[in-house]
Amino acid sequence: MFGSFALLDTVLIDAELDEYGRPLEYNPCLDCKLCSIACPTGALEPDGFYNPVNCLTHTYRELLGGFTNWVEDIVESKSAVDYRTRVSDAETVSMWQSLASGPCYKSVYCMAVCPAGEDVIPQFLADRKKYIQEVVMPLQEKEETIYVLPGSDAENHVLTTFPHKKIKRVGNGIRPPSIKSFLRSMPIAFQRHKSEGLDATYHFTFGGNESVTATVIIRDKTITVKNGHEGGADICIQADSKAWLRFLHKNSTIIREMIFRKIQVKGPIELLKAFGKCFA
Numbered sequence: 001m002f003g004s005f006a007l008l009d010t011v012l013i014d015a016e017l018d019e020y021g022r023p024l025e026y027n028p029c030l031d032c033k034l035c036s037i038a039c040p041t042g043a044l045e046p047d048g049f050y051n052p053v054n055c056l057t058h059t060y061r062e063l064l065g066g067f068t069n070w071v072e073d074i075v076e077s078k079s080a081v082d083y084r085t086r087v088s089d090a091e092t093v094s095m096w097q098s099l100a101s102g103p104c105y106k107s108v109y110c111m112a113v114c115p116a117g118e119d120v121i122p123q124f125l126a127d128r129k130k131y132i133q134e135v136v137m138p139l140q141e142k143e144e145t146i147y148v149l150p151g152s153d154a155e156n157h158v159l160t161t162f163p164h165k166k167i168k169r170v171g172n173g174i175r176p177p178s179i180k181s182f183l184r185s186m187p188i189a190f191q192r193h194k195s196e197g198l199d200a201t202y203h204f205t206f207g208g209n210e211s212v213t214a215t216v217i218i219r220d221k222t223i224t225v226k227n228g229h230e231g232g233a234d235i236c237i238q239a240d241s242k243a244w245l246r247f248l249h250k251n252s253t254i255i256r257e258m259i260f261r262k263i264q265v266k267g268p269i270e271l272l273k274a275f276g277k278c279f280a
Contacts, residue, residue, distance in 0.1 A: 029048075029116075032114075032115065033046050034113040034114065034115065034132070034136055035109070035110035035113060035114060037136065037140070038109040038110065038112070038113045038136050038139050038140060039055075039107070039109055039110060040058065040107055040109065040139075040144070040146050040158065040162060040165060041054045041055060041057070041058050041059075041107070041146060041148065041154040041157060041158070042054065042153060042154055042156075042157030042158075042161065043055035043154065044110060049192065051153060051154070051190075051191070051192075052188050053149070053152075053172070053174075053188055053189045053280070054148070054149070054152055054153060054154035054191075056172065057147055057148060057149055057152075057154065057170065057172040058106050058107060058146055058147040058148065058154070059105055059106050059107045059108065060103070060105065060106075061106050061147050061170075062094060062095055062098035062103050062104050062105075062106075063098075063103050064173065065172040065173035065174050066147070066170070066172060066173060067095070067098075067099075067173065068173030069170055069171045069172060069173040070087065070091075070095055072171070072173075073086045073087055106147065109139045112135070112139065113135055113136050113139065115131065140162070141164070142165075143164055143165060143166070144165055144166070145165070145166045145167075145168050146158045146162070146165050146166065146167055146168070147168050147170045148167055148168070148169060148170070149169070149170070149171070149172065149280035150169040150280065151191075151194070151277065151280050152191055152194075152280035153191045153192065153193045153194060153280075154280075155167060155169070155280075156193065175248065175249045176245065176248060177245075178210060178241075178245075179206045179210045179212045179241045179244065179245070180210070180212060182244075182245070182248060183204075183212070183214050183225055184225075186216065186223060186225050186279070187223055187225060189279045189280070190223045190278055190279065191277075191278055191279065191280050192221040192222065192223075192278075193221065194277045194278050194280075195218050195221050195223070195274075195277075195278045196221055198218050198219070198274050198278070199218070199219045199220075200217075200218055200219075200234040200235065200271050200274070200275075201215065201216070201217050201231060201232065201233050201234050201235075202215070202216040202217075202218075202233060202234070202235055202236075202237065202271070202275060203215055203229050203233035203235070203236045203237070204216065204236075204237050204238075204239070205229075205236070205237070205238045205239070206238075206239055206240075206241045206244060207238070207239070207240055207241065208240040208241040208242055208243075209241055209242060210241035211241075212241070213227070213228050213229050214226065214227060214228070214229075215227075215228065215229055215230045215231070215233070216275075218275070218278060223278070233267070234267055234268070234271055235265065235266065235267030235268060235271040235272060235275075236265070236266040236267055237263065237264070237265055237272070238263070238264045238265075238266075239257070239262065239263040239264070240257075240262045240263070243257045243260075243262035243263055244257075244263065247263070
């Protein structure tokens with residue numbers, strides 16, 4: 001099964017089969033690329049790379065992460081007038097509708113343009129140019145607000161590919177509750193285009209209420225996270241686990257934690273700055 005909506009299930013039988021399924025020699029979902037050119041955040045790239053954090057920041061704006069960010073906007077607003085400078089009336093109504101009737105997804109363009117399926121594939125195969133003009137281009141040309149993390153690949157994608165769309169820089173309310181969840185989330189939050197030119201190995205040593213060691217390798221616009229320390233490190237970061245989470249949650253700054261020696265760095269500080277840029 002291919003396409004934007006597939007349901008996986010299992011059927012158990014006791015009969016012998018004459019023939020078993022064989023894997024395809026190619027993946028047809030990498031030939032079409034309509035989902036990639038329609039995605040307003042660039043979360044789906046032509047080579048098959050998927051950036052989930054950029055997708056969820058926009059598409060799932062009204063789910064838990066975006067809702068948390070919206071609540072923080074309310075709390076931080078000094079008055080109703082100040083709130084309206086942060087959140088438009090349309091955004092407030094949209095959030096209310098999601099709470100009352102279910103989430104309002106900002107973009108499922110990948111599903112909207114996907115030609116896989118009995119009802120759609122004939123018209124796509126009959127006239128691809130017409131299909132793109134009638135189905136894909138209206139979504140590309142649509143004037144709308146795209147929610148992005150500041151400094152993310154999604155922000156750059158909108159600026160360069162869809163300059164007619166409005167950007168709104170937001171948080172997505174996602175805060176790792178532990179060091180282990182932070183390490184697991186790194187490949188998900190990784191902004192590969194921000195890592196261009198970076199080739200470094202990071203050794204992390206966390207202490208305090210969580211004793212964890214990890215190796216993070218960023219090379220060729222990819223990230224690898226391993227348990228324990230492996231190989232030689234270009235930079236070593238030692239941190240109290242609570243202090244590191246305070247920094248991630250923006251309840252403190254890395255400079256403050258370094259002054260109080262809760263976070264210590266051995267190696268070029270430029271590599272630490274470059275590391276931070278890889279995660280919007």
